[in-house]
Amino acid sequence: MKNDINYRHLYYFWVVAKEGGITRAAERLGLAVQTVSSQLTLLEQALGKTLFSQQGRRLVLTEAGRLALTYADQIFLLGEQLQEALNEADSGRTRLTVGISDSLPKLSAFRMLEAAMQVERPVRLVCYEDQFEALLADLALHKLDVVLTDREVRAGATLKVFSHQLFESEMVVVGVPALAQRFGADAHDGDTFPANLNGAPFLLPTRNNALRGKIDEWFVQHHVRPDVVGEFEDNALLNTFGRRGLGLFFAPAALAGEVAEQFGAVLIGKVPSVREQFYMISNDRKIKHPAVEAMLAAVHKGALAAS
Known part of the structure; x- marks a missing residue:
């Protein structure tokens, strides 16, 4: 296997996996079906692995394909976030992407996020709601900056994420x-x-x-x-x-x-x-995002303190 990966070929693979087929991926990419198919073949040859198997008229990811997709997700989603961050830098806003556990009271989520909106640099808040485990997976993949929830991560969890109790x-x-x-x-x-x-x-x-x-x-x-x-x-x-x-x-x-x-x-x-305890989960022990730091500062000042 070669050491070099052609990232354009990897991107075509990623789009095919997301779109569920070569034809739809070619339409999204604005390329001929034959072009996408041949580039996908070149990627498989370079990796020495078959990424898709044919089941009837459908393409299904192989075990190697599923593994490759997890890494491609991180690569290209981070690339999208980079472009968004650069665009927002021009707009003067800081993006804060938050996952909110579906079991968390929404008033509690607002209380926790209110402090994040008070920072000097304007914040563009993007909130997603899902189940606890799904949000942790997205956090580990850097799709989210933090997760707000009513439970802490269990000790010994395989994901490298960290719990910060905000208040109870x-x-x-x-x-x-x-x-x-x-x-x-x-x-x-x-x-x-x-x-x-x-x-x-x-x-x-x-x-x-x-x-x-x-x-x-x-x-x-x-x-x-x-x-x-x-x-x-x-x-x-x-x-x-x-x-x-x-x-x-x-x-x-x-x-x-x-x-x-x-x-x-x-x-x-x-x-x-x-x-009831309320937690913020991060993928790093040290919080660097200014809006998240503002939330922690509010905790230390007692602004979120409960009875």
Whole structure:
């Protein structure tokens, strides 16, 4: 195998893999199908590996092709980011690409990102939402600058990413006023919080959420038997159902004011023993992005501190 890789040929391979076939790749590249096919053959000869196999009318990546694609992703996505960074340098803005875990309360995400928007140089914020594991993979590939989430990376994880706790908050139980009248402590003869929650309809995170185990344990400890009417992976959807009065739900105490304003939810009771942590995940121990540094500075000043 030659030591030199023709990156133009590698780029053609990358486009073919992304487009799912040579014909569509040729259309995207503005080249003849024969040209793309021959360049792909030259790349395979140079690497000494077959990158695609033919299955019917479809091209399917081989094991070597899948491995090559992971590296091509990093090469060409970084190239695209380079071009974007150069363009934004001319515009006077700094790009911050953030992955937001779908289980993270959106008000919490806003609280964390608010400080990043206050830096001297204007920030262009680009946010993506996905599942925790998918975001970590994108972070490792440098598709993202940071990930905001409600859990830290497990010790011994194979990905070289690092957790930075931004803040934590005790939780509160909230609900629309109609539910508060039905299930508040004042509505139950002699029952105090949380005994008044027995039989109350609840909207909870799914069991793969970091917070759910803590909530379930709290219910057991206080002998509360809720009527779980809904479980949600997406926190925004959970809050939407809560706003419609379909159940009580948990919210960070640090955001109680925003929750009341945005969702019309009032306080049912405080749950200090159940606390939610909020993390920023980076692919380097040392944060260098000015907007991210501003977020960490806000943490040190206590601007994000919760009760």
